[in-house]
Amino acid sequence: QQQVRQSPQSLTVWEGETAILNCSYEDSTFDYFPWYWQFPRESPALLIAIRPVSNKKEDGRFTIFFNKREKKLSLHITDSQPGDSATYFCAASGPGNTGKLIFGLGTTLQVQP
Amino acid sequence: GPKVLQIPSHQIIDMGQMVTLNCDPVSNHLYFYWYKQILGQQMEFLVNFYNGKVMEKSKLFKDQFSVERPDGSYFTLKIQPTALEDSAVYFCASSLEGSDYTFGSGTRLLVI
Incomplete structure (x- = not known):
């Protein structure tokens, strides 16, 4: 059973758009x-x-939105750039x-582009 | 920034042979980890190491696996004997306080 789930598996956006990457988790004791x-x-x-x-949590064009009650979080990348093309991993620790x-x-x- | 160095970057080995993967962690870091990543898949935790001891290991950390860091030198992952399913990229990581990791560039192991 996947303790940390991500969606979508792949995502394509145009330069300048906002990319939204989703993550959910099972263990309510995860704290990071x-x-x-x-x-x-x-x-x-x-x-x-x-x-x-x-x-x-915001850092430049990257923002994490966190919903503890639903055990979900998302990474928003605003003004996406071709250099942002990569694989993004959500992780958790307890x-x-x-x-x-x-x-x-x-x-x-x-x-x- | 500070780097974690992994040696070798690539290794091809015959099934059944022993292999040692070496990791030179960030100098003031205290926690050390090995992760296994099969091509295109997630990274999976193998083991963590602190104060000269294994703290936790996953079910992927088979009896054929061992880790050590003798006298503050390389943090090593040894596989003896190797199996075909051990083919993967092995990432070493280190951290100061057990949170933010610095990953090495990985050792690509191919068992044939």
Whole structure:
């Protein structure tokens, strides 16, 4: 059973549009939700992260919206650029400070110029 | 920024042989991890390591797998013996406080 689910599996938007990537989770004890992006043949890199004390986290064109009650979050990328084309992974970890991350299957975003 | 180095970047090995994947984590980081990613799929947690000990391991971390970091040197993942299903990209990561990871660039392992 997938503990972290992402949708859609793939997404294509035009340059300048807003891309919305969705994520949901099962375990209500999860307390840290980072998003990683991964370009082909490269390692994943931390993009932005949120903890449940907030329902929104913004960093430039990237914003996480978090709904604790529904156990859902979404990543909004405004003014999408071709350079944003990558696979985006939602991840989650729980208390205990071991740092173990559970990753979703990813959303592959293609931004068309 | 600080980097996690993984050596080698690629490895082809005969089934049944032993392989050691090496990771040089960020120097002041305290938590170390191995993840396995099969082409086009999610990254799956294998093991984490702190203060010289395995903290947690997944069911993917078979008996043939072992990790160590002798005397603060490389953090290694050893597979002995290897199986065909071990073919994947193995990512090492490190973190200071057990949250924000720095990932290495991965070792692409092919078992034939």
